[in-house]
Amino acid sequence: MIKRNFFSVLRDDPTKRLLLNCAVTVGSVLLCLLVLPTRLPGMELAGIGPNWLLIWVVTWSVKRSMLQGAIAGLVLGLIQDGMTANAPTHVFSLMLAGILTARLRKERYLQEDFISVALIAFGMAVVAETVTAIQYSIRGDRSLIDIWTYHQLIALSSAILSSLWAPILYFPLNRWWQRMSALEQ
Template sequence: MKTSALDDLFDRHPISRPFVSWGVTVISVLLCLMVLPTRLPGMELAGIGPNWLLIWVVAWSVKRTMFQGAMAGLILGLLQDGMTSPFPTHAVSLVLVGVLTARLQKQRYIEEDFISVALIVFGMAVLAETVTAIQFSLQGGRSLVEIWTYHQFIALSSAILSSLWAPIVYFPLNRWWERMGLVDSV
């Protein structure tokens, strides 16, 4: 079996354990980054796709401390800046998403299932787009009316799509982190 082969490897070479567990984590981030520019049929609504990095940050922060959530948000935000345009930065909204998700302490109030993760992602997607809209408003250059009309349109589409696709990122990653013992008990 595959799992026992992995355990076997860890038993023989304990040093490989962090490399494998962090390697899978990094690859999952890269996969999310590579899916961002695609608009596959079924994954788009009026030209808007799910916000994969936001789903990743929520999946990461759900069972972690606020500092860890903020760090993940910062790193993924900078990466997204590299993919699009650095001004205004995406790091602000993703850091906020990481901190707030960790602050929710889901396991204390809500039972773990994909409905609750989808709900968190829905709320966080609306929040993230709102933060970006505020950044654009402060930055100037675009007219306020246009920014906020556009915000209504994309906040809703992005929130619906992201929450529907959230389990695809959340469940495999969460299983992996639990198995590798990477999730701290908060």
């Protein structure tokens, strides 16, 4: 009797491969959603935690098109708005992060995955928090001095933590998606 491994079964059945790939992708989003509101010891800086949905959008968008990055940002932004207050919206910041990450075309500039993903997550966290601060400024219900002073603390804390945790999410998901892509060939 020939023993077949897990990936050879997936290679032979595209329906199972698609369903399992979708389950892993959706499962990773659900895991990020569950971890987002938690503040475990060592996972917060000045009361700010990593932006797990931003990390997921960066992980997804790093090797995909700008449209795919924008759609991921849109969907996760709407989900996050559903979990929190919808004003200011998270849609703009996550969509912009997805578009900019896909636009970078990481392979052109940086070769090391862990370092480049950490740097991209750092930059996108600053961009995302700046978009949020701009939305607060437009609303006008707070003073600009308070918004931009607090923005510095939030942006830096979020960027540091998101960049430190980004490789932890990126490595397994990237390996999985590479494996699934190789099976489709």
